[in-house]
Amino acid sequence: MTPLVVIEGLSKYYLRGDQVIPVLVDLSLEVAEGEYVALMGPSGSGKSTLLNLIAGIDKPSSGTIRIGGIDIAALSDAELALWRSINVGFVFQFYNLMPVLTAFGNVELPLQLTTLSRPERRERVEAALALVGLTDRAMHLPNELSGGQQQRVAIARALITDPTLIVADEPTGDLDRATAQEILGLLGRLNDELGKTIIMVTHDPKAAETAHRLVHLEKGELVA
Amino acid sequence: MFVPLLVLKNALRHRLRTILTVLGIVVAIAAFGLLRTLVDAWYAGANASSSARLVTRNSVSLVFPLPISYAGKLRQVSGVTGVAWANWFGGVYVSERNFFPQFAISGASYLDLYPEFVLPEAARHAFLADRQGAIAGRKLADKFGWKVGDQIPLRGTIYPGTWTFNLRGIYDGAETSTDTSSFFFHYAYLNETFKQRYGRSMDSVGLYIESLEDPSAAATVSQTIDAMFRNSYAETLTETEKAFQLGFVAMSDAIIGAIQAVSYIVIVIIMAVMANTMAMTARERYAEYATLKALGFGGGFVALLIVLESAAIALAGGALGVLATFPLARAFASTIGSLITGFEVSRETIALQLAAALAVGMIAAAIPAWRAARLRIVDGLRAIG
Numbered sequence: 258m259t260p261l262v263v264i265e266g267l268s269k270y271y272l273r274g275d276q277v278i279p280v281l282v283d284l285s286l287e288v289a290e291g292e293y294v295a296l297m298g299p300s301g302s303g304k305s306t307l308l309n310l311i312a313g314i315d316k317p318s319s320g321t322i323r324i325g326g327i328d329i330a331a332l333s334d335a336e337l338a339l340w341r342s343i344n345v346g347f348v349f350q351f352y353n354l355m356p357v358l359t360a361f362g363n364v365e366l367p368l369q370l371t372t373l374s375r376p377e378r379r380e381r382v383e384a385a386l387a388l389v390g391l392t393d394r395a396m397h398l399p400n401e402l403s404g405g406q407q408q409r410v411a412i413a414r415a416l417i418t419d420p421t422l423i424v425a426d427e428p429t430g431d432l433d434r435a436t437a438q439e440i441l442g443l444l445g446r447l448n449d450e451l452g453k454t455i456i457m458v459t460h461d462p463k464a465a466e467t468a469h470r471l472v473h474l475e476k477g478e479l480v481a
Numbered sequence: 482m483f484v485p486l487l488v489l490k491n492a493l494r495h496r497l498r499t500i501l502t503v504l505g506i507v508v509a510i511a512a513f514g515l516l517r518t519l520v521d522a523w524y525a526g527a528n529a530s531s532s533a534r535l536v537t538r539n540s541v542s543l544v545f546p547l548p549i550s551y552a553g554k555l556r557q558v559s560g561v562t563g564v565a566w567a568n569w570f571g572g573v574y575v576s577e578r579n580f581f582p583q584f585a586i587s588g589a590s591y592l593d594l595y596p597e598f599v600l601p602e603a604a605r606h607a608f609l610a611d612r613q614g615a616i617a618g619r620k621l622a623d624k625f626g627w628k629v630g631d632q633i634p635l636r637g638t639i640y641p642g643t644w645t646f647n648l649r650g651i652y653d654g655a656e657t658s659t660d661t662s663s664f665f666f667h668y669a670y671l672n673e674t675f676k677q678r679y680g681r682s683m684d685s686v687g688l689y690i691e692s693l694e695d696p697s698a699a700a701t702v703s704q705t706i707d708a709m710f711r712n713s714y715a716e717t718l719t720e721t722e723k724a725f726q727l728g729f730v731a732m733s734d735a736i737i738g739a740i741q742a743v744s745y746i747v748i749v750i751i752m753a754v755m756a757n758t759m760a761m762t763a764r765e766r767y768a769e770y771a772t773l774k775a776l777g778f779g780g781g782f783v784a785l786l787i788v789l790e791s792a793a794i795a796l797a798g799g800a801l802g803v804l805a806t807f808p809l810a811r812a813f814a815s816t817i818g819s820l821i822t823g824f825e826v827s828r829e830t831i832a833l834q835l836a837a838a839l840a841v842g843m844i845a846a847a848i849p850a851w852r853a854a855r856l857r858i859v860d861g862l863r864a865i866g
Contacts, residue, residue, distance in 0.1 A: 314775050314859055338778070341777050342777025356769075367777065414776075
């Protein structure tokens, strides 16, 4: 399969005073289009940093990250924002929904950056909410929804722009076991039925089992 | 519609906080408007005065009078088209609390010089025909419920005894800024009664007013008049009516300066309060701003949300503050009575109030908006709202 994500010689370090703290060290990785990858590792291993770099919300200290042939490390902030809005769908551990917007409004949010008309947006949002099984909850505010329902809204928001890549940072970390299984099943369907490439950070081995491939990180390096 | 709707929903998110902030702005803007109106009222006399009229007074002080014989000489000065005189009376109507300006005037010549005092022709005739007659401004008459034909008793403080006047007319102002809270009666009545009571004539007046053929010649005519009476026992000081009025205002410059300073300090205080509110609001929403940025919205968009929310709250408070100024000004004006005339909220004050409210909103949002725009997404996502 064609690689969608190609990472070469990627390093990320932080400076604390004069001290250099390495987070990722000369890391190389490929993720094929349509693949479902789970990133695992102990706390501080750099898995979330790697996910942030792949999603284009952080910048590497050195190395290249090519996604769909574009070196996103070389893009300006504005170019990166535009690239993210088209190519990446985000699923966060704590859902990160806008509390003042309904489920419908939250899912519609990324479409506000497009030139789609209101009826076109409505059609897409209804389809996305139907896909995650929340049609009847469209007009509910996030605080009127359970954790699992909020995460489903977040997933609908992640796929509303039909991105090539979905990044999920501990998507089941705040959910009970049964609800976590529902969410993992939903992510699996996105991968199987819609062919979305998914990269998921998780601590949970059971969640990692649902992925096609497991990538382990330790102290900023990939472990075979 | 998306942005205004999001701004509105965000503004109403913490209702109590928003209501208290709006309330604070209402109080500040209304206080600012009231103080500005007070300053305006202080200058109202000077602003309403004419540059085509001169005022001549004793050069030593306004307290010292000028001889009535000067009138004939003043009429002969080149460039002077009319001469009138007035004398401060300083009487008390019923109680000391009922202060209002009272002048003994030179009848027809005085009224001719002040066309801004609009008096019906019949009332003018009645006033001029009655030596004990008087006219009062509309505001004054309304305040005490006077009507034409009433007898108005004044207890003299400078000129002892009770003086009774027949109200022959009520004048209106040609402009809204014209003072209609004064009381005028005949100088002749004052002079003659004084002679009857004290066995000697006053034959002196507080000040003369001259109308000019050419207002641009005011300086030359003033110098001519003062030169004419130099080295006499009552030397004169002549200046335009505006300069004369501003001379009164200048006596209270320090007070006016302090009032103006307080009006701006009130705005600075509410600006600090609002800035604190907006900083707190923005800090609580860092995770949301980071999420918006992750989804592709720019830093400018996030900053815009904060600025618009702040401006909306400030303008809502500003508009309510402007509305509150009118009843406050009315209540204040009725409390101080005729002590300060022309106590009206001007359009300029309303514009200043709204501009101040907008400035409060924009400046209060500046730093939170700048910080949110520069917020790194990864840092924002770690923030706990």
